[in-house]
Amino acid sequence: MEGEEVSNKQIILKDYVIGFPKESDMILKTSTIKLKVPEGSNAVLLKNLYLSCDPYMRNRMRKMEGSYVESFTPGSPITGYGVAKVVDSGHPNFKKGDLAWGKTGWEEYSLIPTPEVFFKIGHTDVPLSYYTGILGMPGMTAYVGFYEICSPKKGEYVFISAASGAVGQLVGQFAKLMGCYVVGSAGTKEKVDLLKNKFGFDAAFNYKEDQDLDEALKRYFPNGIDIYFENVGGKMLDAVLLNMRIHGRIAACGMISQYNLERPEGIHNLFCLILKRIRLEGFIVNDYYHLYPKFLDMILPYIKEGKIEYVEDIAEGIERSPAALVGLFSGRNVGKQVVVVAHE
Amino acid sequence: MEGEEVSNKQIILKDYVIGFPKESDMILKTSTIKLKVPEGSNAVLLKNLYLSCDPYMRNRMRKMEGSYVESFTPGSPITGYGVAKVVDSGHPNFKKGDLAWGKTGWEEYSLIPTPEVFFKIGHTDVPLSYYTGILGMPGMTAYVGFYEICSPKKGEYVFISAASGAVGQLVGQFAKLMGCYVVGSAGTKEKVDLLKNKFGFDAAFNYKEDQDLDEALKRYFPNGIDIYFENVGGKMLDAVLLNMRIHGRIAACGMISQYNLERPEGIHNLFCLILKRIRLEGFIVNDYYHLYPKFLDMILPYIKEGKIEYVEDIAEGIERSPAALVGLFSGRNVGKQVVVVAHE
Structure with missing residues (x-):
């Protein structure tokens, strides 16, 4: 699979959004991607498994300055948190086959030039989708x-x-x-x-x-x-x-x-x-990701002992992601809204 | 003077105020007061010297519940911070002749049943009026x-x-x-x-x-x-x-x-x-008056060394206090608004 050129479904933001976002503000586009990082780069090439739909993403759909998040780029894929599998890596912290969560693209495969804000997933005895939510x-x-x-x-x-x-x-x-x-x-x-x-x-x-x-x-x-x-x-x-x-x-x-x-x-x-x-x-x-290990130490036992419940609302297929995202703003989702792009 | 019955000019709030306060929301009334605390009480009898006009007092002119300050009582004298001289005292912390600042009445003489929130003035090598402002x-x-x-x-x-x-x-x-x-x-x-x-x-x-x-x-x-x-x-x-x-x-x-x-x-x-x-x-x-001694240790040297400037706007005579208070809300005062009731 590594090195192959494959088709890559992507969710593209058409333009900045005013008012209530609609599914039609996003379009599905199929391009291709080579499953290999550029020679000598620190990049990682990811196969996206789960995408996270989060309310803050609405703000990225408008032109904002001086914000903590950058606006999306119209004509480019939406980006957001997700869970992914490393297909190829030029980065010392990641190797092929690793699972990780962090800021990825709304597409089947993503090339991440600097994966510094990715967290390697060490605990896989919980559903992987949890890393878009309770563990993310x-x-x-x-x-x-x-x-x-x-x-x-x-x-x-x-x-x-x-x-x-x-x-x-x-x-x-x-x-x-x-x-x-x-x-x-x-x-x-x-x-x-x-x-x-x-x-x-x-x-x-x-x-x-x-x-x-x-x-x-x-x-x-x-x-x-x-x-x-x-x-x-x-x-x-x-x-x-x-x-x-x-x-x-x-x-x-x-x-x-x-x-x-x-x-x-x-x-x-x-x-x-x-x-x-x-x-x-x-x-x-x-501002607080340095506390992530401490957080995991607390939350993982709670999950395993059943002391904390967690409810997800899972949409199947990247094609459903625009509807899933838009649904947040009408309160359509019940629990954490996740999109499954691929099951490993 | 102590024990004598004297006339006592008072500034009375007529009724709760809606909108912009006017001088006519307050009336000057002359009653009498005996310059002696009730036998066996903890009260102090004060001769008021300076009264402080502060913006928060506007809120006391309306009926408020659950607030940090009580509403004024229509028909009774306005109350507020002031500097006063103790004429008679049943309280162990105060004796006749002491100077103090704290919550007193807008009147020439006030009987304060529980002077627990009064601070005895220890430093008199600064203008006494400062205890309505920079030192209060x-x-x-x-x-x-x-x-x-x-x-x-x-x-x-x-x-x-x-x-x-x-x-x-x-x-x-x-x-x-x-x-x-x-x-x-x-x-x-x-x-x-x-x-x-x-x-x-x-x-x-x-x-x-x-x-x-x-x-x-x-x-x-x-x-x-x-x-x-x-x-x-x-x-x-x-x-x-x-x-x-x-x-x-x-x-x-x-x-x-x-x-x-x-x-x-x-x-x-x-x-x-x-x-x-x-x-x-x-x-x-x-919530912070326990820091008052620490504050004095800092501010008194600054004042004496001329490192901090302080500007007061002084109105002479208790009769002028309604205008002085109302003036805060049109920004008429330049610097701290004080009313002189008596010069010791």
């Missing part, structure tokens, strides 16, 4: 956001929005393991049931059915919220601010409700930050 | 907000709004002493000149003359802002968010531009908190 970027995001940013303490009141997503479901379970009271919001009855029955949240509600979010939060948190894990922004954030407790903490992980708006909604209740001495802190997992 | 609550606010909340480092880019006020002028000088680049905004040419020529800011601008705050900030901070000391909220905060640097910090001290609005303006750029991993933290000086 979203898992690290939940870990860092909760333990490093929220400074949680036993018995605290924790609220998580978009709580059944890749990150939210883990944050909630981390908080339960710590002895917190945990409530999540999600957008369908199915997800709410999942939060309560599968992930062990103390309570959960459908934000689409509660017209008055302030009132809903007061119902679930009569004593207020110590920790808010923010994934959605907008009206939910504004309502949460009214319900925070003194010295509360908000980890701002994402604001998915705002990503398709031309102008984000206004947040009116920021004065609560002063009244209640609240810390609202944005973070990005990229 | 606003000084501590600047100290805590800058050193504890902003985690400043030498060479960082610091922006301060309402920079000529009691707190802002000190924050700017603290930042300069640390070797930061410091820019302030204020609302008149006179204040801007003060910032540049008296307080040693690197630059200053009149926010009323710069229609495009984003553009103004980009002019003064071509490399962005590391630390924003937030006193005003609203449009300024929204513009600052666009200009923060990665890992920037915002200390939310006040939001004076919003205090007279029925509904605060919406802040649209909070996603910048995530993009740039910014910490936005509200704080209240009350």
Whole structure:
């Protein structure tokens, strides 16, 4: 296989996206690729197995400057986190046959010129797709956001929005393991049931059915919220601010409700930050990858002992990836959205 | 004098205030008071010398629940920070003739049932009025907000709004002493000149003359802002968010531009908190008074050596206190607004 020239299905971004992304913003193109790294390079040639659909990718579909992520390049394949097998390597850290996760292309095979941000997969007694989620970027995001940013303490009141997503479901379970009271919001009855029955949240509600979010939060948190894990922004954030407790903490992980708006909604209740001495802190997992080994030491036993549940929503075939990505923004996915490109 | 019954001018809040406060929201009333504490009590009887006009007092004029400060009681005297002389004391920490600062009434004489939050004044080789400002609550606010909340480092880019006020002028000088680049905004040419020529800011601008705050900030901070000391909220905060640097910090001290609005303006750029991993933290000086001795050790030498400048705007006579307080919200004061009730 190595050295061969093969056909390579790719998902190309047509142009920068305004408003709600559509499947037609992406096109499937078939090109060819030689399964060999350039002579003398540090590159790796990967066969992509699983692709990760993540909300932050919406921001890469627009022209952004000064951001933590680069915009996608219209006319080129989308890039994102994925799990891959090394077909050829010029890099000392990787050899043919290695499994790894990191930033790859939305295509069957990718040539990665500098694989410095790839992590070699050492534990294969768990599903490989987990490295797009619980054992990959979203898992690290939940870990860092909760333990490093929220400074949680036993018995605290924790609220998580978009709580059944890749990150939210883990944050909630981390908080339960710590002895917190945990409530999540999600957008369908199915997800709410999942939060309560599968992930062990103390309570959960459908934000689409509660017209008055302030009132809903007061119902679930009569004593207020110590920790808010923010994934959605907008009206939910504004309502949460009214319900925070003194010295509360908000980890701002994402604001998915705002990503398709031309102008984000206004947040009116920021004065609560002063009244209640609240810390609202944005973070990005990229700053914390040095903690990945420590994270694995914690999470792998939890998974193997069944102390943490994990739900994936798997789409089969790279052709389905545009729909899978777009579905994130209508909340179509239940759990972590993964695309299978190939089964090894 | 002690034991005597004397007349006592008081400033009474008529009713909760909606919108912009007016002098007529307060009335001057003359009652009488006996200059003696009740037998067996822990109270102190104070002769008020200086009263402090502070922006946070606007919030006490409305009915608020769950706040760090209690609402004023309509029909009763306004309360606030002040400097006073002890006329009679039932409390072991205070004796007749002591000078102290803390929360007192807007009246000539106050009976304070529990003076636990009063600080005895040990250093009288500085103007006593300073204990309403640089040596009192606003000084501590600047100290805590800058050193504890902003985690400043030498060479960082610091922006301060309402920079000529009691707190802002000190924050700017603290930042300069640390070797930061410091820019302030204020609302008149006179204040801007003060910032540049008296307080040693690197630059200053009149926010009323710069229609495009984003553009103004980009002019003064071509490399962005590391630390924003937030006193005003609203449009300024929204513009600052666009200009923060990665890992920037915002200390939310006040939001004076919003205090007279029925509904605060919406802040649209909070996603910048995530993009740039910014910490936005509200704080209240009350949580930090245990640091007051440490603060005095730092600030007194600076004052005596002329390393820190301090500007007060002094109104003479308790009758002028309603106008002085209301003036804060139109920016009439230049420097810390103080009211002299009596010269000892």
